[in-house]
Amino acid sequence: MHRGILASKEVFPYPDVLTLEQKETVDSMLDPFQRFFTEVNNAGRNDENSVVDDNTLKNLWELGGMGIQVPSEYGGLGMNNTQYARLCQIVGAHDLGLGIVLGAHQSIGFKGIMLYGTPEQKEKYLPKVASETVYAAFALTEPSSGSDANSIRSRAVKSADGKHYVLNGSKIWISNGGWAEVMTVFAQTEQLDKKTGQMKDKVTAFIVERAFGGVTSGQPEKKMGIKASNTAEVYFDNVKIPIENVLGKEGEGFKVAVNILNSGRFGMGATLSGTMKKCIEIATEHANNRVQFGQKIKTFGTIQEKLARMNILQYATESMAFMIAQNMDSGSQDYHLETAISKIYASECAWQVCDEAIQILGGMGFMRETGLERIMRDLRIFRIFEGTNEVLRLFVALSGVQYAGNHLKELQRAFKNPAANLGFIFKEASRRATSTIGLGGTDLSANVVPELQESAKKTAACIDLFGKTTEEVIMKYNKNIINEQIILNHLANAAIEIYAMMATLSRSTRSVQLNLPTAQHELNLTKALAIQGSERATLHLRKATSGQLKSENTLTSLISEKVCEENGVHSTDVIGLN
Template identity: 35%
Template sequence: MDYLLTEEQQMLRDLARQITNERIKPIRAELDEEETFPWDIMNDLAQADLCGTVIPEEYGGLGLGCLENVLVLEALAMGCVGVATTYAASFLGAYPLLLYGSEDQKQKYLPPIAKGEALAAFALTEAQAGSDAGAIQATAVKDGDFYVLNGAKQWITNAGEAEIYTVIAVTDRVKGARGASALVLEKSDPGVSFGKKEKKMGIRASTTREMILEEARIPRDRLISKEGMGFIVTMKTLDNARPGAGALAVGLAQEALDEAAAFAKERHQFGVPIIHFQAVQHLLADMATKVEAARALVYAVARYIDTRPKDYTKVAAMSKLFPTDMAMQVTVDAVQVMGGHGYMREYPVEKMMRDAKILQIYEGTNQIMRNIIGLALNKEYSKKK
């Protein structure tokens, strides 16, 4: 399919594919097996100028849009979703600053992220607050010219590896969700520490840790936007990140399809390549159709976001929901096409199947995506009456 990409967009995608083919694919099984954080690949991405795709040029980035971002993410996810998640999580950490940061905050924090000198992370989830972002327990209490933070953030991607963290904490308990605020923390801030590295089903090249805040004292100017804006900052950040999660799903599913189809042409049973059997053809046909549908949706939503519409919450949720459910089905089917081989760790599709699961869970579960879309529909149809 030709999605009418500009020459520049194709160049960007091809560069990301080059990194996938030359740097990620040769070591993805090893990164998964050994659960190694992919610093070398992060350095390659920095060298290639890809750490600042969506960061404006005045802060050292490329100043590109959502579509360019999803093109890169899709290409990297064809290599490894663990690596691509590490990369994408840095943007997740950067979005609050990009969208709501003060000029000083942007000047200080965006250039090192754009140059790939520092990774960022977004710290929202807690033991009792995930989907229910209003239940956050971590607190940020104002003390003169400082905020003092206490609490524990759970399952934070890039925690311990990143230098820059955007943390959501409660500044006014009485106001509920409207009492949460977003603040920037640095790895070296006093009172900041990290828990053990979590052992995960998939995306093992990505690091997930607890971020512990004990009397973490930071200057007042680390507050992003105003007190009470934490929930809005979070929602807008996630709106911007969701097409990216969809793009990871598209890249992953495409790679699983490529592996399964190539295998089906090579594998002989009953004297012919198994791709000659209609049972296999139909599986592959459904996989290919779903991948293309998901890609079309992700690109369309990304292009729409690049027109800077006022509200894109619903379509952003759609661009995460459909592709990530699709990637789960397609990777399961890829294993099925490849049979016993697909189940073996010697072949890459079992890892893809494990990696796919998290896409339905992180950055808002797909149940939450349906809530968001349902809520938006309810609103739309009330207006239409």
């Protein structure tokens, strides 16, 4: 898309990868999962006590909820990403705090063993974390390294005989950190740089057991939300780690960390689509029954607008999450940008949906008994952890800009020897010329049903404008584009809106083709998103190349610098004039 070209194979048609047996398997788990969260778990009590009681956790383990994706030969349920996502929806609808306990354990805690573990490591650890009540954790963050994982200071030194590493350091804000017995830990290690022949610090991933000795934890953190989850600092004091517990290759721990986060991030979209569904149900029930000025409030245009927008955002979030999960299950290895987009979109839309649900309920929404205030507190962390939305936006924009920039370099190289590259040059020139005069360009018409042709045109126009805008900013800033974060944010926001539109176009087309009972409603949701999303995407792209943006950015920098210089607000007292 950063070149104005759509590679449609992972978007159209909407994926449908589950076999009948796999659908029956996940269906058989829906009712037990639902009953667990309604009859056994008590989200309000967990939040009040800042802990999940032992009996609840015991029931979750017995249900198989802590080893959903672990292969059955290791004691897990053996479900794929799509099946996992479906169960995540139930978790998100009922208790995000307990969801963090579950997710930190399997989405990232032992996910590294699933992805990079040797047969011996899998044989040793997966049965424990799947069914033997052994909790796992992912230990990456340190006081000096949040989003910048390469700046970690924990260090592991290899013994002279090469049989083990000795780890020292600490990690902060580790979910399950107070009780995890198995942890995926990242530390600096000295490695030979093959290019220079010198020793250089590189991050290595380790499987660390608390039983190794020297592993201790601080008191649970007191948090705004997700109080039921255990979040603690973890300390490593001369922890002796056997060499066979290196996870992946030595010196490639950063790659391990990134891929664990990328592969687990899709679950957040599915989880939060379930949370949004719950918020909508609470808001809808109130709108259907609350009478003001002699009318039920569901008849008021303002309330209708809120309910419609809430449902549009939920539909888009869910469509993205299951498109990504099913693509992963079909063998796609290139889903990292999509999972980043899904995480950003889901975390921000869920906040909006919950906020609007509270507004629809009015004063009642502010009361604890509705559960919405707990959901709002729980939701706030999702825009921060597993990659802040700000950093992920830069990742989305810069990854695409790099791809588009490389193509421009290829074109420039072709012009240095035009005789040998005439085919490439003419093809590119033709594409640009037809796009400029309104011909050619992206055409989604063959991918959608007739009812969505107009929506497809709006989305296609955004894709074309996106490619032109990306090229324009690359030509203007070249390598300095990396320093233009506000421009990059606009590009990322446009990419997010476009992907949301495509996901819903694809899903609602499938619904029509299958003649599903919800097809007409899904068409309406998709059409509305195309109108709203295309307007937002176009605005972002215009701002990215606007002449006023430079002036705005200059003022923004000046204001920010002065505020930081003064450690806060800097303006004259209105009354005292001093």
